[in-house]
Amino acid sequence: MSQAAGAHTRLDVMNFLNEISARFPAAISFASGRPAQQFIHLQQWMGAGARFVDYFADEKRMPEEQAYHLLGQYGNTNGIINGLIARQVRHDHGIACLAGEVLVTAGGQEAIDLCVRQLCSEPGDVLLARTPTYIGATGVADLHGIEIAGFRCDDEADMADALAAAVARLEQHGKRPRALYLVPDFDNPSASVLSYATRMQLIAYCAAQGIVVLEDNPYGMFRYEGETIPPMYALDSHGCVVFLGTYSKTICPALRVGFAIVPERMLQGQVCGKQVMAQLSQAKSFSTLNTSQVSQAIVGGILLDQQCSLRASIEPAVAYYRGNRDTMLACLDSAFKEWPQQITWNVPQGGFFLVLKLPFDFGAEEADICARQFGVIVMPLSFFALAPGHERHVRLAFSNVGEEAIAEGVKRFAAFVRQRLQGQ
Ligand SMILES: Cc1ncc(COP(=O)(O)O)c(C=O)c1O
Known part of the structure; x- marks a missing residue:
């Protein structure tokens, strides 16, 4: 997949995601913005x-x-x-x-x-x-x-x-x-x-x-x-x-x-x-x-x-996602404290994702190495790009991973980054 995805490669992104998750089912996935399972009360x-x-x-x-x-x-x-x-x-x-x-x-x-x-x-x-x-x-x-x-x-x-x-x-x-x-x-x-x-x-x-x-x-x-x-x-x-x-x-x-x-x-x-x-x-x-x-x-x-308002019913989910975001931010702080200038990320006020910037390019090949060798799946931001300029960014989804998995996943991702930086 190219860095600034062109038409046919953009269409391959969904497949790439499904394929990588299927090939490495044991990997911790920060790839997809699914809602957390415990808030899906289908039976009820x-x-x-x-x-x-x-x-x-x-x-x-x-x-x-x-x-x-x-x-x-x-x-x-x-x-x-x-x-x-x-x-x-x-x-x-x-x-x-x-x-x-x-x-x-x-x-x-x-x-x-x-x-x-x-x-x-x-x-x-x-x-x-x-x-x-x-x-x-x-x-x-x-x-x-x-x-x-x-x-x-x-x-x-x-x-x-x-x-x-x-x-x-x-x-x-x-x-x-x-x-x-x-x-x-x-x-x-x-x-x-x-x-x-x-x-x-x-x-x-x-x-x-x-x-x-x-x-x-x-x-x-x-x-x-x-x-x-x-x-x-x-x-x-x-x-x-x-x-x-x-x-x-x-x-x-x-x-x-x-x-x-x-x-x-x-x-x-x-x-x-x-x-x-x-x-x-x-x-x-x-x-x-x-x-x-x-x-x-x-x-x-x-x-x-719900009297035609979902505010109250989603309150527990909002609290959970907020907690996940905070956990991810704290884990990133601790995992990347050696590189405060080189590795940065945004602090989202809501939603399911955050974006992290690395000091090296991160594309399909790096995503594959992360999944295969380090057991963590993240999304290169270049997959979403319409023009060059986001080759060093990754998207991390925190909605559908528990706190322990977030901590472990960030640790694994940091191990990949460390290896890459030390190998440079
Ligand atoms: C920005 C955005 N729009 C639309 C959708 C599509 O959602 P759905 O078709 O499940 O309503 C998604 C799904 O993740 C999304 O992130």
Whole structure:
């Protein structure tokens, strides 16, 4: 795999991850941002579906038996829990939207897929993204032959300028930047958070340019300290932000339930959001037909049980992840104290990841050596990169490893680093 991954090599990243985990099952993995197992109460949640059926039968004014029949069939393409999702995002994210602006999808991944394909559907349409970025978004573009323009900005305060420079370059070549993919809260992979000022600058710029922001937000509710910054969707008065959400981290990934919120009045009314929604819905009807109604019933039941806010139910998970982050930071401090200038890392205020910088390149070969010889799996940041410049960084996920495994895994990783530095 090359350092700044090109189109086909980016598509290989998922395989690389699965393969390396399968080849070294005993290795401690800091590779994937899975939620921790102990917060997945599937047995208990299976019962939540029945609660939703009561509600659904009431809503549709039909007997319960008929509601079950309806749920067991092919369903409405846009979903059946749209109103409950609209209430949850109002409570948990301060987002005001109508049920009709919500499209229920098979995980956040389908929401990304549909939106990227819909917004960048003409030749010359380009997807903008900050480098490095989530491979699930760039992978969609790669698969469908959509050009991605990555722009780099090391200082977040310069982001609007870096974006404007990327747009100017594209326009010089007759290309149309149509959408900007972003994870403003606890980004995957960088863990960064966009400030209020940057969010406002990006919204103003994108609204003026007719660029739709795809705001992907799987980690926003996992804040460990500091003040919450409203989602860009909630700050946008122009209708230039589409919000992409998921229940994979707040409930569980197996349900495969996510959503897109598409404002009815898009880009100050220049674009009809209802029409965009209809096109997304049509595309969905030819890919997954509809999101599993059984999964939606479970999510719906949980939302009803929780009065449409997941804040309280995820509190234990937030505390656990905060503890894991602290453990990882303490272990890094102690493992790398000899090299305070050469080896550095960020302190994420939330999310599932942190990024560490080494004094040497770390790519696929080094990841393989770490797994094979040292029993620890980490992700080179270059796998997520759209341009050179992140060859010395690695992403460490701390969500799905216990404290002891974190301590041992960091020790193993430090043994690799020590060997490499002493061999230099
Ligand atoms: C930034 C980001 N977006 C989207 C997803 C997709 O999540 P799902 O399809 O499980 O909802 C993930 C998964 O880890 C992610 O990290």
